[in-house]
Structure formats: C-alpha cells, structure tokens
Amino acid sequence: MNRKSIAVDMDNVIVDIEVNWINAYEKAFGVKVAREAMLGIPEDQAFPDPDAARSLLYKPGFFRDAPVIAGAQEAILKLQEHFDIFIVSAAMEFPNSLLEKHDWLNEHFPSIHWKNIVFCGDKRVINTDYLIDDHLKNLDYCQGTPILFSAGHNAGIEKYRRVNNWEEVLKLFYTEMVKFPS
C-alpha cells in the first residue's frame, strides 16, 4: 500500500502556543490576556504591548516549555498507523527555537523519527499529500491538500476545509476522506 503523507505544523496545531504566550506574558509583565482576545487578529496584537509580546519569542525556554494541544498525541499515534507523518515547522525565523522544538518533539512525540522532522522557513518547497496548518501563508502555497487547523487568529476564515481539534482531524481522515483495506 502506498502510504499518503501528512505534514503537520507545530505552533497552534500540536503546540498550544496561545496559552503558552498568554502565560509567558503574564509572568513577564503581570497582565493576563484572555484567550478570546486573540480571535480574528494576529496573536501579538492581542497583547497590550505587541513588541513586548514578540520579544518573548526570543527568550530561551519559550518553545521548550509550551504545552501540547489537547488530543494531538493520541491522534498522531493513530494517524501513524496509516500515514507517513512529517512535522513541518517554520522554526527558522526563531533560530533559538530549533533545538528547543527538536527536544520538545522528542519529549512529547517520541514516535516521530528525526527523519520525519522538517524545520524550514517557506513551506512552499514541502511536498506532502496533506498539510495541516493554522496559517494561510503556509496553506496558500502548499503542494498538497490544505487543511486549516483552528486558531484564534484564523477565526472566520472559510478558504479551506477547517478542523477545530484533533478529534475532527481523525474524523476527516478516517471516516470522510480515506478508505483502508480491511
């Protein structure tokens, strides 16, 4: 059987970067921003001081300590039974995140082999059958079928098939789109 490949983004797809950012901002500046404040706008704009918020992305440990998105671990394990899963993160924008994201994956997704990890800048050179991502800047240019994973900043966008959580990803791949031999 020729296995289909799925590229899976990290931030906002398997990494709960919204919660992480809110917590880091509160810890650094004493202001707790509500998750709902991120709806429909770029994440940094949800904070009282967007420059200060962005500066947190360059702090050692920011990416290493982020929590996992609910359901991602179980769903990835399930998908790996029938698909080649590649984790594809535009990590190159934050060089200090490279090793942190690698170590984070090793801790939380030990079933992902190093051969299946891609840290890049522009995702348009990545060719997999599917891309699950929260950003149009990635989905618009991907070579496979784009799937929009819900995040605050992409609320309201109807351009691509949307999944709101990992339960819906599994439903999409296992009941709607793909038939497997028994």
Add this chain to the structure above:
Amino acid sequence: MNRKSIAVDMDNVIVDIEVNWINAYEKAFGVKVAREAMLGIPEDQAFPDPDAARSLLYKPGFFRDAPVIAGAQEAILKLQEHFDIFIVSAAMEFPNSLLEKHDWLNEHFPSIHWKNIVFCGDKRVINTDYLIDDHLKNLDYCQGTPILFSAGHNAGIEKYRRVNNWEEVLKLFYTEMVKFPS
C-alpha cells in the same frame, strides 16, 4: 519569469566537511588521515577508529567551525540572480548542529534568507526543480532533477550527472541547461 528552484545540500557541497573531519580527528587523536583515504568508502571508514570519528560529529563546534567549499560563495550569489536557492540539510540527525548550521550559513552565506533554509531528515518531502547533493540516499528520492556533487565517498558512482566543483555547477546551469532572456 517563473524562477526555477535549486536545493543545495550543505556537507560536502558548500561545507568542506572532509577537511573539517580530518582536522578534528587529528586534533583529538593525533592521527592525520589523508583525504585520498576517503575515496569510494563511507567517510567514517577512512579513520583508524570509525566510532571515535563519528563521536566528533556530536561535539559542540564541529559544524560551526567547518570551512567553506571553494567557489561555493561566489557561485551561490551568481545562481541567486536567476534561481530560487534553498539550502537543504539533513541536520536533524545531529540536533546540536541545528543552531551551528544556521549560524554558519548566516556568517558565510548572508544572502540566504531564513525562509530559504530547510533542516530536515528525509529529503523526499522536498520538492525543488533541482537537488545538488553528494549522497545517493538523498538524490535517489528527490522530486526534482538530481545532480551529484563529487565527494570522496561517492567516487566512481555514475548514476547521476556529476559536478566536480562549483565552477562546473555554474557551467551546467548557465551554458548547458538553461536559457535566459537577454
């Protein structure tokens, strides 16, 4: 004009990893291996103690301090005038090399934007029009046209179009294969 894309490997293509490895081995173990000893065999097998040689790859600084392959800088600048150049390195096998390779590129190839850097494991998900690489394990599965860059370990292989140096790369792209509008 629709620009073609070229993926360029790092080790043995723009990084002189053979010389670097020989120097590091001599410094660590006091034995200088001749470059010719690497001809036609895996690099680590050229050293008296292959396990010791491989251990050097995990030492901090190994990738950061490596010299540039002759002619690569000038050739890449020239190619960038007409092609989209992506640096694609299977760096994920050596996690400590991730930041070192990023910093090395910033120092020696400042014209390469972070959006055009890819650190991966398996290169089969990378889709560019061309791949310049020294390893069959990458060229055999690439989605574009494979170009074999000469390294000691690939001596004698005739499977793909071979280039022996960056002068030959420029000749290939600028006189043999591609016509540009005047």
